[in-house]
Amino acid sequence: MAWRGIPRWVVGFAVPVLLLGIWQGASGAGLVSAAILPSPLLVINTLVTMAQSGEMAEAIGATSYRMALGFVLGAGAATVLGGLCGASAIVRALLDPLIQALRSVPSLAWVPLFILWLGIFEASKITLVAVGVFFPVYLNLVSGIANVDRKLLEVGRVHGFSPLRRLLRIQLPAALPAYVVGLRGGLGLGWMFVAAAELLGATDGLGFILDDGEQTGRPERVLAALLLFGICGKLTDWALASGGRRLVAWQDIAKA
């Protein structure tokens, strides 16, 4: 291939840089109104100003706090319930239909109830993120456990494993690749829901900057916040994917 020898991350930058060039060119030539699509340079200037004033760190901190807490709560609950449902047919029969029914409620539809129950401040936002994270993690874990190779389970049977031992020694490790996929899916949805929660009512965070930019007619602030959301999402996904790859390095699969 023509780009053999060029690092993949450099190749990955090619299209965004090209688009930025076209965007800057179009803005510079006055083809697009700055009130609709400000130039990349203006967005960068806005980011620099936000960084210098401390607004950027404060917004990222507030959003990351909601995201991290919601992720831990959602993924933790999904891990416990997914593990129990995957391991025990009785627990699965009792809980899984209810969880599947709750899954069909659009997650944002919970917002009014969460605000009524938990107020407009942090608790309702964190809970919304947790709900978003919960379902992909739960579904992947349950299906990972359910699809464990019968032949490996028989090894546990000939060793006389109890159901708990079977879960810990065979089912959970075997389900780890699916679990990691679920965590990454949950993380993506978590960022989506934290943005939604902050748009619906917040006084800080990246979602607040989005809302503020829209209300005050400053699209460069909206674009700057979008960019920061993208960077935060990509960095956390990269960290999770790298950690996950180490955890499932035992898989005998083709490297992409």
Place this chain on the structure above:
Amino acid sequence: MPYPLRIEGLEKSFAGQPVLGPIDLDLEAGAITAIIGRSGSGKTTLLRCLGGLEQPSGGTITIGDGKVTPKDIGYVFQEPRLMPWLSVSKNVGFGLAALPKPARKTAIAEALDVVGLAGADALLPKQLSGGMAQRVALARALAPHPKLILLDEPFSALDPFTREQMQDHLLHLHAHYGATMVLITHDMDEALSLAHRVIVLDGPPGRIIGDFKPELPHPADRTSVPFFNWKRRLTDLFSHRQREPENAGSV
């Protein structure tokens, strides 16, 4: 002490369709017994019943004094069935969690040494060849020092050269651990060169059609006249069955 094995009136049906039995069999403690037969003759079902992986539809199985625990029985499957996330040494120690750590380490090292994989303890299953993986599976079955080892066509997926090597290994293991071994195979050479006794099954439903003690040396010389004669005898038994299938159990 290796365990003797008594099977009385053992039967197994799947969805009302009989696939095995009735089987009556007494196996001597410490011997290698090969069970041979064509595909569908019920040999694997018989072994799965012995290993507790299938519930018999009828009859009884008495292993040793009848008070066996899973650690007294080792089971080697047709495929290695290693846990891909565990290193070789952790796979070998898979059934040894109840042992204190020093005893566990000793049992793992001993089993790996006996199967000739002493330096491979840190490797992952994906790094092993088919023969190495099956030797790890043997080591896993042997590490708890079982009194009965059930082997379900353990070398059938290997190339002929590795298979012969593994057969030699098995005799070495038998000499070292002294367990009663039941070996399922469809390979007459393998049965005759390893086993003290050869049981022939045919079916379905699987029934015993032959029970021999070839008394060949171990490992047997596969080019010797007695070996050839025994192989001929087994082959004739199957040909005879094909011509006169109604003569079940008449040998």
